[in-house]
Amino acid sequence: MTSDTPLDARSSPRAVRLAARKGELTGPTSGLASGFVQVNLVILPEAEANGFLRFCQANPKPCPLIAVSEPGQRECSVLGADLDIARDVPAYRLYRHGKTSGTLESVANEWRDDLVTFALGCSFTFEHALVQAGLRVRHIDEQRNVPMFNTTIPLSSAGGFGGNLVVSMRPFLAADAIRAIQITTRFPQVHGSPVHLGDPALIGISDIHSPDYGDTVSVGDDELPVFWACGVTPQQVLMDAGVEFAITHSPGHMLVTDIPDSGLALF
Amino acid sequence: MTSDTPLDARSSPRAVRLAARKGELTGPTSGLASGFVQVNLVILPEAEANGFLRFCQANPKPCPLIAVSEPGQRECSVLGADLDIARDVPAYRLYRHGKTSGTLESVANEWRDDLVTFALGCSFTFEHALVQAGLRVRHIDEQRNVPMFNTTIPLSSAGGFGGNLVVSMRPFLAADAIRAIQITTRFPQVHGSPVHLGDPALIGISDIHSPDYGDTVSVGDDELPVFWACGVTPQQVLMDAGVEFAITHSPGHMLVTDIPDSGLALF
Incomplete structure (x- = not known):
């Protein structure tokens, strides 16, 4: 896969991530790398992250955790090989004091050693399973x-x-x-x-x-x-809490992982 | 367990069957031998039984098959040890030409070498699972x-x-x-x-x-x-078809098997 090949459903998750990293992909990820898990990202300073982790644990239905990074960590082998949390999402959203302060194609310049990343499951995966079972969404x-x-x-x-x-x-x-x-x-x-x-x-x-x-x-x-x-x-909960600093993906602009959708099935 | 012990939820399935066999139990089986599968019985001459088996296969939700006997067979090791299909149900119903022709405590005298027995699952088992999960029925x-x-x-x-x-x-x-x-x-x-x-x-x-x-x-x-x-x-389907001869359990008077309810769980 070279940067000349247009991205589509058959693209590899890594090709999608690399295109986002290079700034070649800045649009939504829906329909790209079909069959692989795309995740919501919430990135918080460690002080807030510890409380947010307890919140996710207490509310697994809206906040299903797929991975949580160590503070400062930008790679995440659970989600994929050669993955950069700060650059592989096509569009990020920055929050300051509970309000959106802009959209960015990379948060490498905003990165801090205390940032903890939460990768949360997204309904794309179960919709894929519904469609594969013959249901119309x-x-x-x-x-x-x-x-x-x-x-x-x-x-x-x-x-x-x-x-x-x-x-x-x-x-x-x-x-x-x-x-x-x-x-x-x-x-x-x-x-x-x-x-x-x-x-x-x-x-x-x-x-x-x-x-x-x-x-x-x-x-x-x-x-x-x-x-x-x-x-x-x-996202609503973080804004309501007025967190001082947070990064999320921009809606529809997800992190594409190497995890196959079927890899998340219980049985 | 002797015949002097009253039957209750803690009775063994075999004790319930033996009490029915001896004519000591002629009432409903609800609440007896709790935690063990109770089954609906349909007993048909082989000629009708072959078609009925195809019907059950095509309609597994109303007609879930747990066991089908060989023609004439009165024991059934899949359902339980020391089990007599013709005597271990507290009350049977006889049908002739699609109409009920009476209730009997035993069908040993009506037994024929061509009779095939169908043991069909009953909602008692899933209701037990619902109640165990804390739901109110x-x-x-x-x-x-x-x-x-x-x-x-x-x-x-x-x-x-x-x-x-x-x-x-x-x-x-x-x-x-x-x-x-x-x-x-x-x-x-x-x-x-x-x-x-x-x-x-x-x-x-x-x-x-x-x-x-x-x-x-x-x-x-x-x-x-x-x-x-x-x-x-x-039962409705058999009556509508006007089958010449059939035996079923009388409603609520089930055959109690040695199969634990949890033994029918898929996962």
Whole structure:
């Protein structure tokens, strides 16, 4: 794979990372290196990281940990060979005092010896498993972002962090909803089984067609909305806590790992 | 265990079978020999049995096969040691030309060399697993029979048999419904995962409080009715087909096997 070859579903995870590192890839990673796990990144100074790790442990559905680095570490062999946490994501987001302070193609200049990286599972992996099982995923069919909602489901407070769960929603016929529950149960490291299905009002969602993040999708009268814990939750929690300094991936611009999707299946 | 000891949850499966064999137990088996699989029995002449076996194979959710005997065979080591199919059930039902022709404590006098026995899984096993996981099962809490309904879900026709699925219903809060789907998925030989949840009208049920068999139970506004394939289905199918001769257990009067409930778990 040379830099002249355009990236696509058949690209290797390493080729995607190298393209991001060189600044040749600055767009979203959806559809690239199909079949390999893409992860959400949260990077925090060690002082906040210790509390955030306790928070993730207490809230595994929204914050499923795939890897946690040692302070200052930029490589991560669990995620992939020849991997640079500070440069291999196409776009990073910087936060200061709980607010976004810009998007960067590299955070090598911002790197500090006390930064701890959290790699969190992402729903791309379970959506891939749903599609492979023959299910149709509405927002993919309608070429939109998945609809996401704030809820009244409380998180377990830990390490100085807390708040309410953010969920993503995918509508299914009942039989497909049952199948989707079975399939996603196999993948606890990418949010696992749903947290709710049916009446949205029971978890504080007043209008299924007005998501708080992402896009609206159609929901049939004969369908059940099915709700999964969402990776937006930790980002919201970090902002609410007003953390002094944090780096995350920019939404949709993920770190592509060498882990095959099937490598995260429980059984 | 002697015949003087009253039967209860701690009785061995063999003690329950011997009590039935001696005519000391003629009542329902619910609650006896807790933790061991109880099975539905369908006994047919070989001519019909071959077609019925194809029907079961094509409809594993309502007709999950745990064992099938050779023609004429009254013992069945897969189900238990020292077991007599013709005498170890507390009450049998006889069918002639698709109609019930009476209840018997033994079918030893009716036994024929061409009779094939089908042992089918029963929801007692998965209900035990649900309760052990901390879920509340409504009809158990309300001390009623599980509500069962005819549906418009077509069965796969095979071997001269066909019709529509009969389902049992248990209401749960959404999070518990998700858990119940996970737990029952582990037990394909006792009906496995649900076939539907949510709107009863989508499977042809007009009133959730008017079951076709069993008793009505309360369903909360915040609950989803969850529907499983039901062992009444094969009995209904046999009657609809007008089979010349058949024997089944009498409802609630099951054959208690030596198989531990956990022995049927997939994982």
